[in-house]
Amino acid sequence: MGIQNIPEHELARLREKAKEITGSQFDYQSSYTELLSRRLNGEPLQYIEEYVPFYSIQINVDQRCLIPRPETEYMIEIIKNNISAPKKILDVGTGSGCIALMMKKLFPDSEVHAVDISNDAITLAKENAEINNLEVNFYQSDLLTNVEKLDFDLIVANLPYIPTSNLPTLQKEVIDYEPLIALDGGEDGLLYINKLLDNLKNTNSNELVLVLEVDISHAQSLRDSITDWKDVKLEKDLVERDRYIVARK
Numbered sequence: 001m002g003i004q005n006i007p008e009h010e011l012a013r014l015r016e017k018a019k020e021i022t023g024s025q026f027d028y029q030s031s032y033t034e035l036l037s038r039r040l041n042g043e044p045l046q047y048i049e050e051y052v053p054f055y056s057i058q059i060n061v062d063q064r065c066l067i068p069r070p071e072t073e074y075m076i077e078i079i080k081n082n083i084s085a086p087k088k089i090l091d092v093g094t095g096s097g098c099i100a101l102m103m104k105k106l107f108p109d110s111e112v113h114a115v116d117i118s119n120d121a122i123t124l125a126k127e128n129a130e131i132n133n134l135e136v137n138f139y140q141s142d143l144l145t146n147v148e149k150l151d152f153d154l155i156v157a158n159l160p161y162i163p164t165s166n167l168p169t170l171q172k173e174v175i176d177y178e179p180l181i182a183l184d185g186g187e188d189g190l191l192y193i194n195k196l197l198d199n200l201k202n203t204n205s206n207e208l209v210l211v212l213e214v215d216i217s218h219a220q221s222l223r224d225s226i227t228d229w230k231d232v233k234l235e236k237d238l239v240e241r242d243r244y245i246v247a248r249k
């Protein structure tokens with residue numbers, strides 16, 4: 001892309017980042033040029049800035065994790081509207097740790113666990129816990145494999161949901177920079193979500209609430225396929241698209 005493709009508000013943010021790096025309001029040109037060339041190469045602005053606001057906290061981001069999306073930020077509202085005081089929470093596919101950390105912030109008396117298959121993501125999530133001074137038990141796990149006890153009353157997950165064949169249609173800056181493991185949902189996009197639902201089939205936890213972020217194209221069929229949970233419902237995002245499934249056991 002050429003500089004004419006970069007909107008002025010992004011250039012202003014790059015200038016601010018250059019000032020932050022150099023510690024100077026005036027002598028930041030060479031740093032700015034370097035940041036600009038990264039942006040011109042297609043690197044997402046958030047990775048260049050190194051952090052993003054997420055709901056009411058700040059999260060460091062880099063190529064170890066997916067950049068948290070506005071839909072996921074809105075999922076925090078959905079969770080708040082569906083459970084009042086969870087005691088033990090699990091976030092599956094935590095990435096940067098954004099959802100798990102926000103859970104601890106909103107429900108400080110709860111015990112929060114969070115897993116990811118990627119060790120890199122877990123390392124970053126732990127850094128984010130420290131930066132935000134929030135206590136979450138982050139550990140590596142392929143879905144629930146390393147989760148010892150399934151005695152949670154809230155499980156949240158934003159797992160990869162893009163069908164493998166759709167990956168080449170994603171924006172270049174997504175496919176070139178964000179981790180593939182955070183995007184690729186297998187042949188139909190539902191590989192991990194269905195596996196998770198399968199893993200949870202035999203939990204006999206009382207009052208377990210499950211909140212999933214899903215693709216709009218999967219939402220209705222997925223809702224209809226979940227027959228072993230009570231009150232399975234779809235929730236909409238800010239632009240009225242079916243984006244979340246809430247289910248209770």
Ligand SMILES: C[S@@+](CC[C@H](N)C(=O)[O-])C[C@H]1O[C@@H](n2cnc3c(N)ncnc32)[C@H](O)[C@@H]1O
Nearest residue numbers: 068072093094095116117118142143158160182
């Ligand atoms: C769509 S990203 C979501 C990241 C973060 N929760 C968010 O909302 O920004 C999906 C995450 O699931 C993780 N993941 C993929 N397959 C997994 C698996 N089998 N078990 C656990 N985590 C997995 C990826 O590494 C990635 O961090």
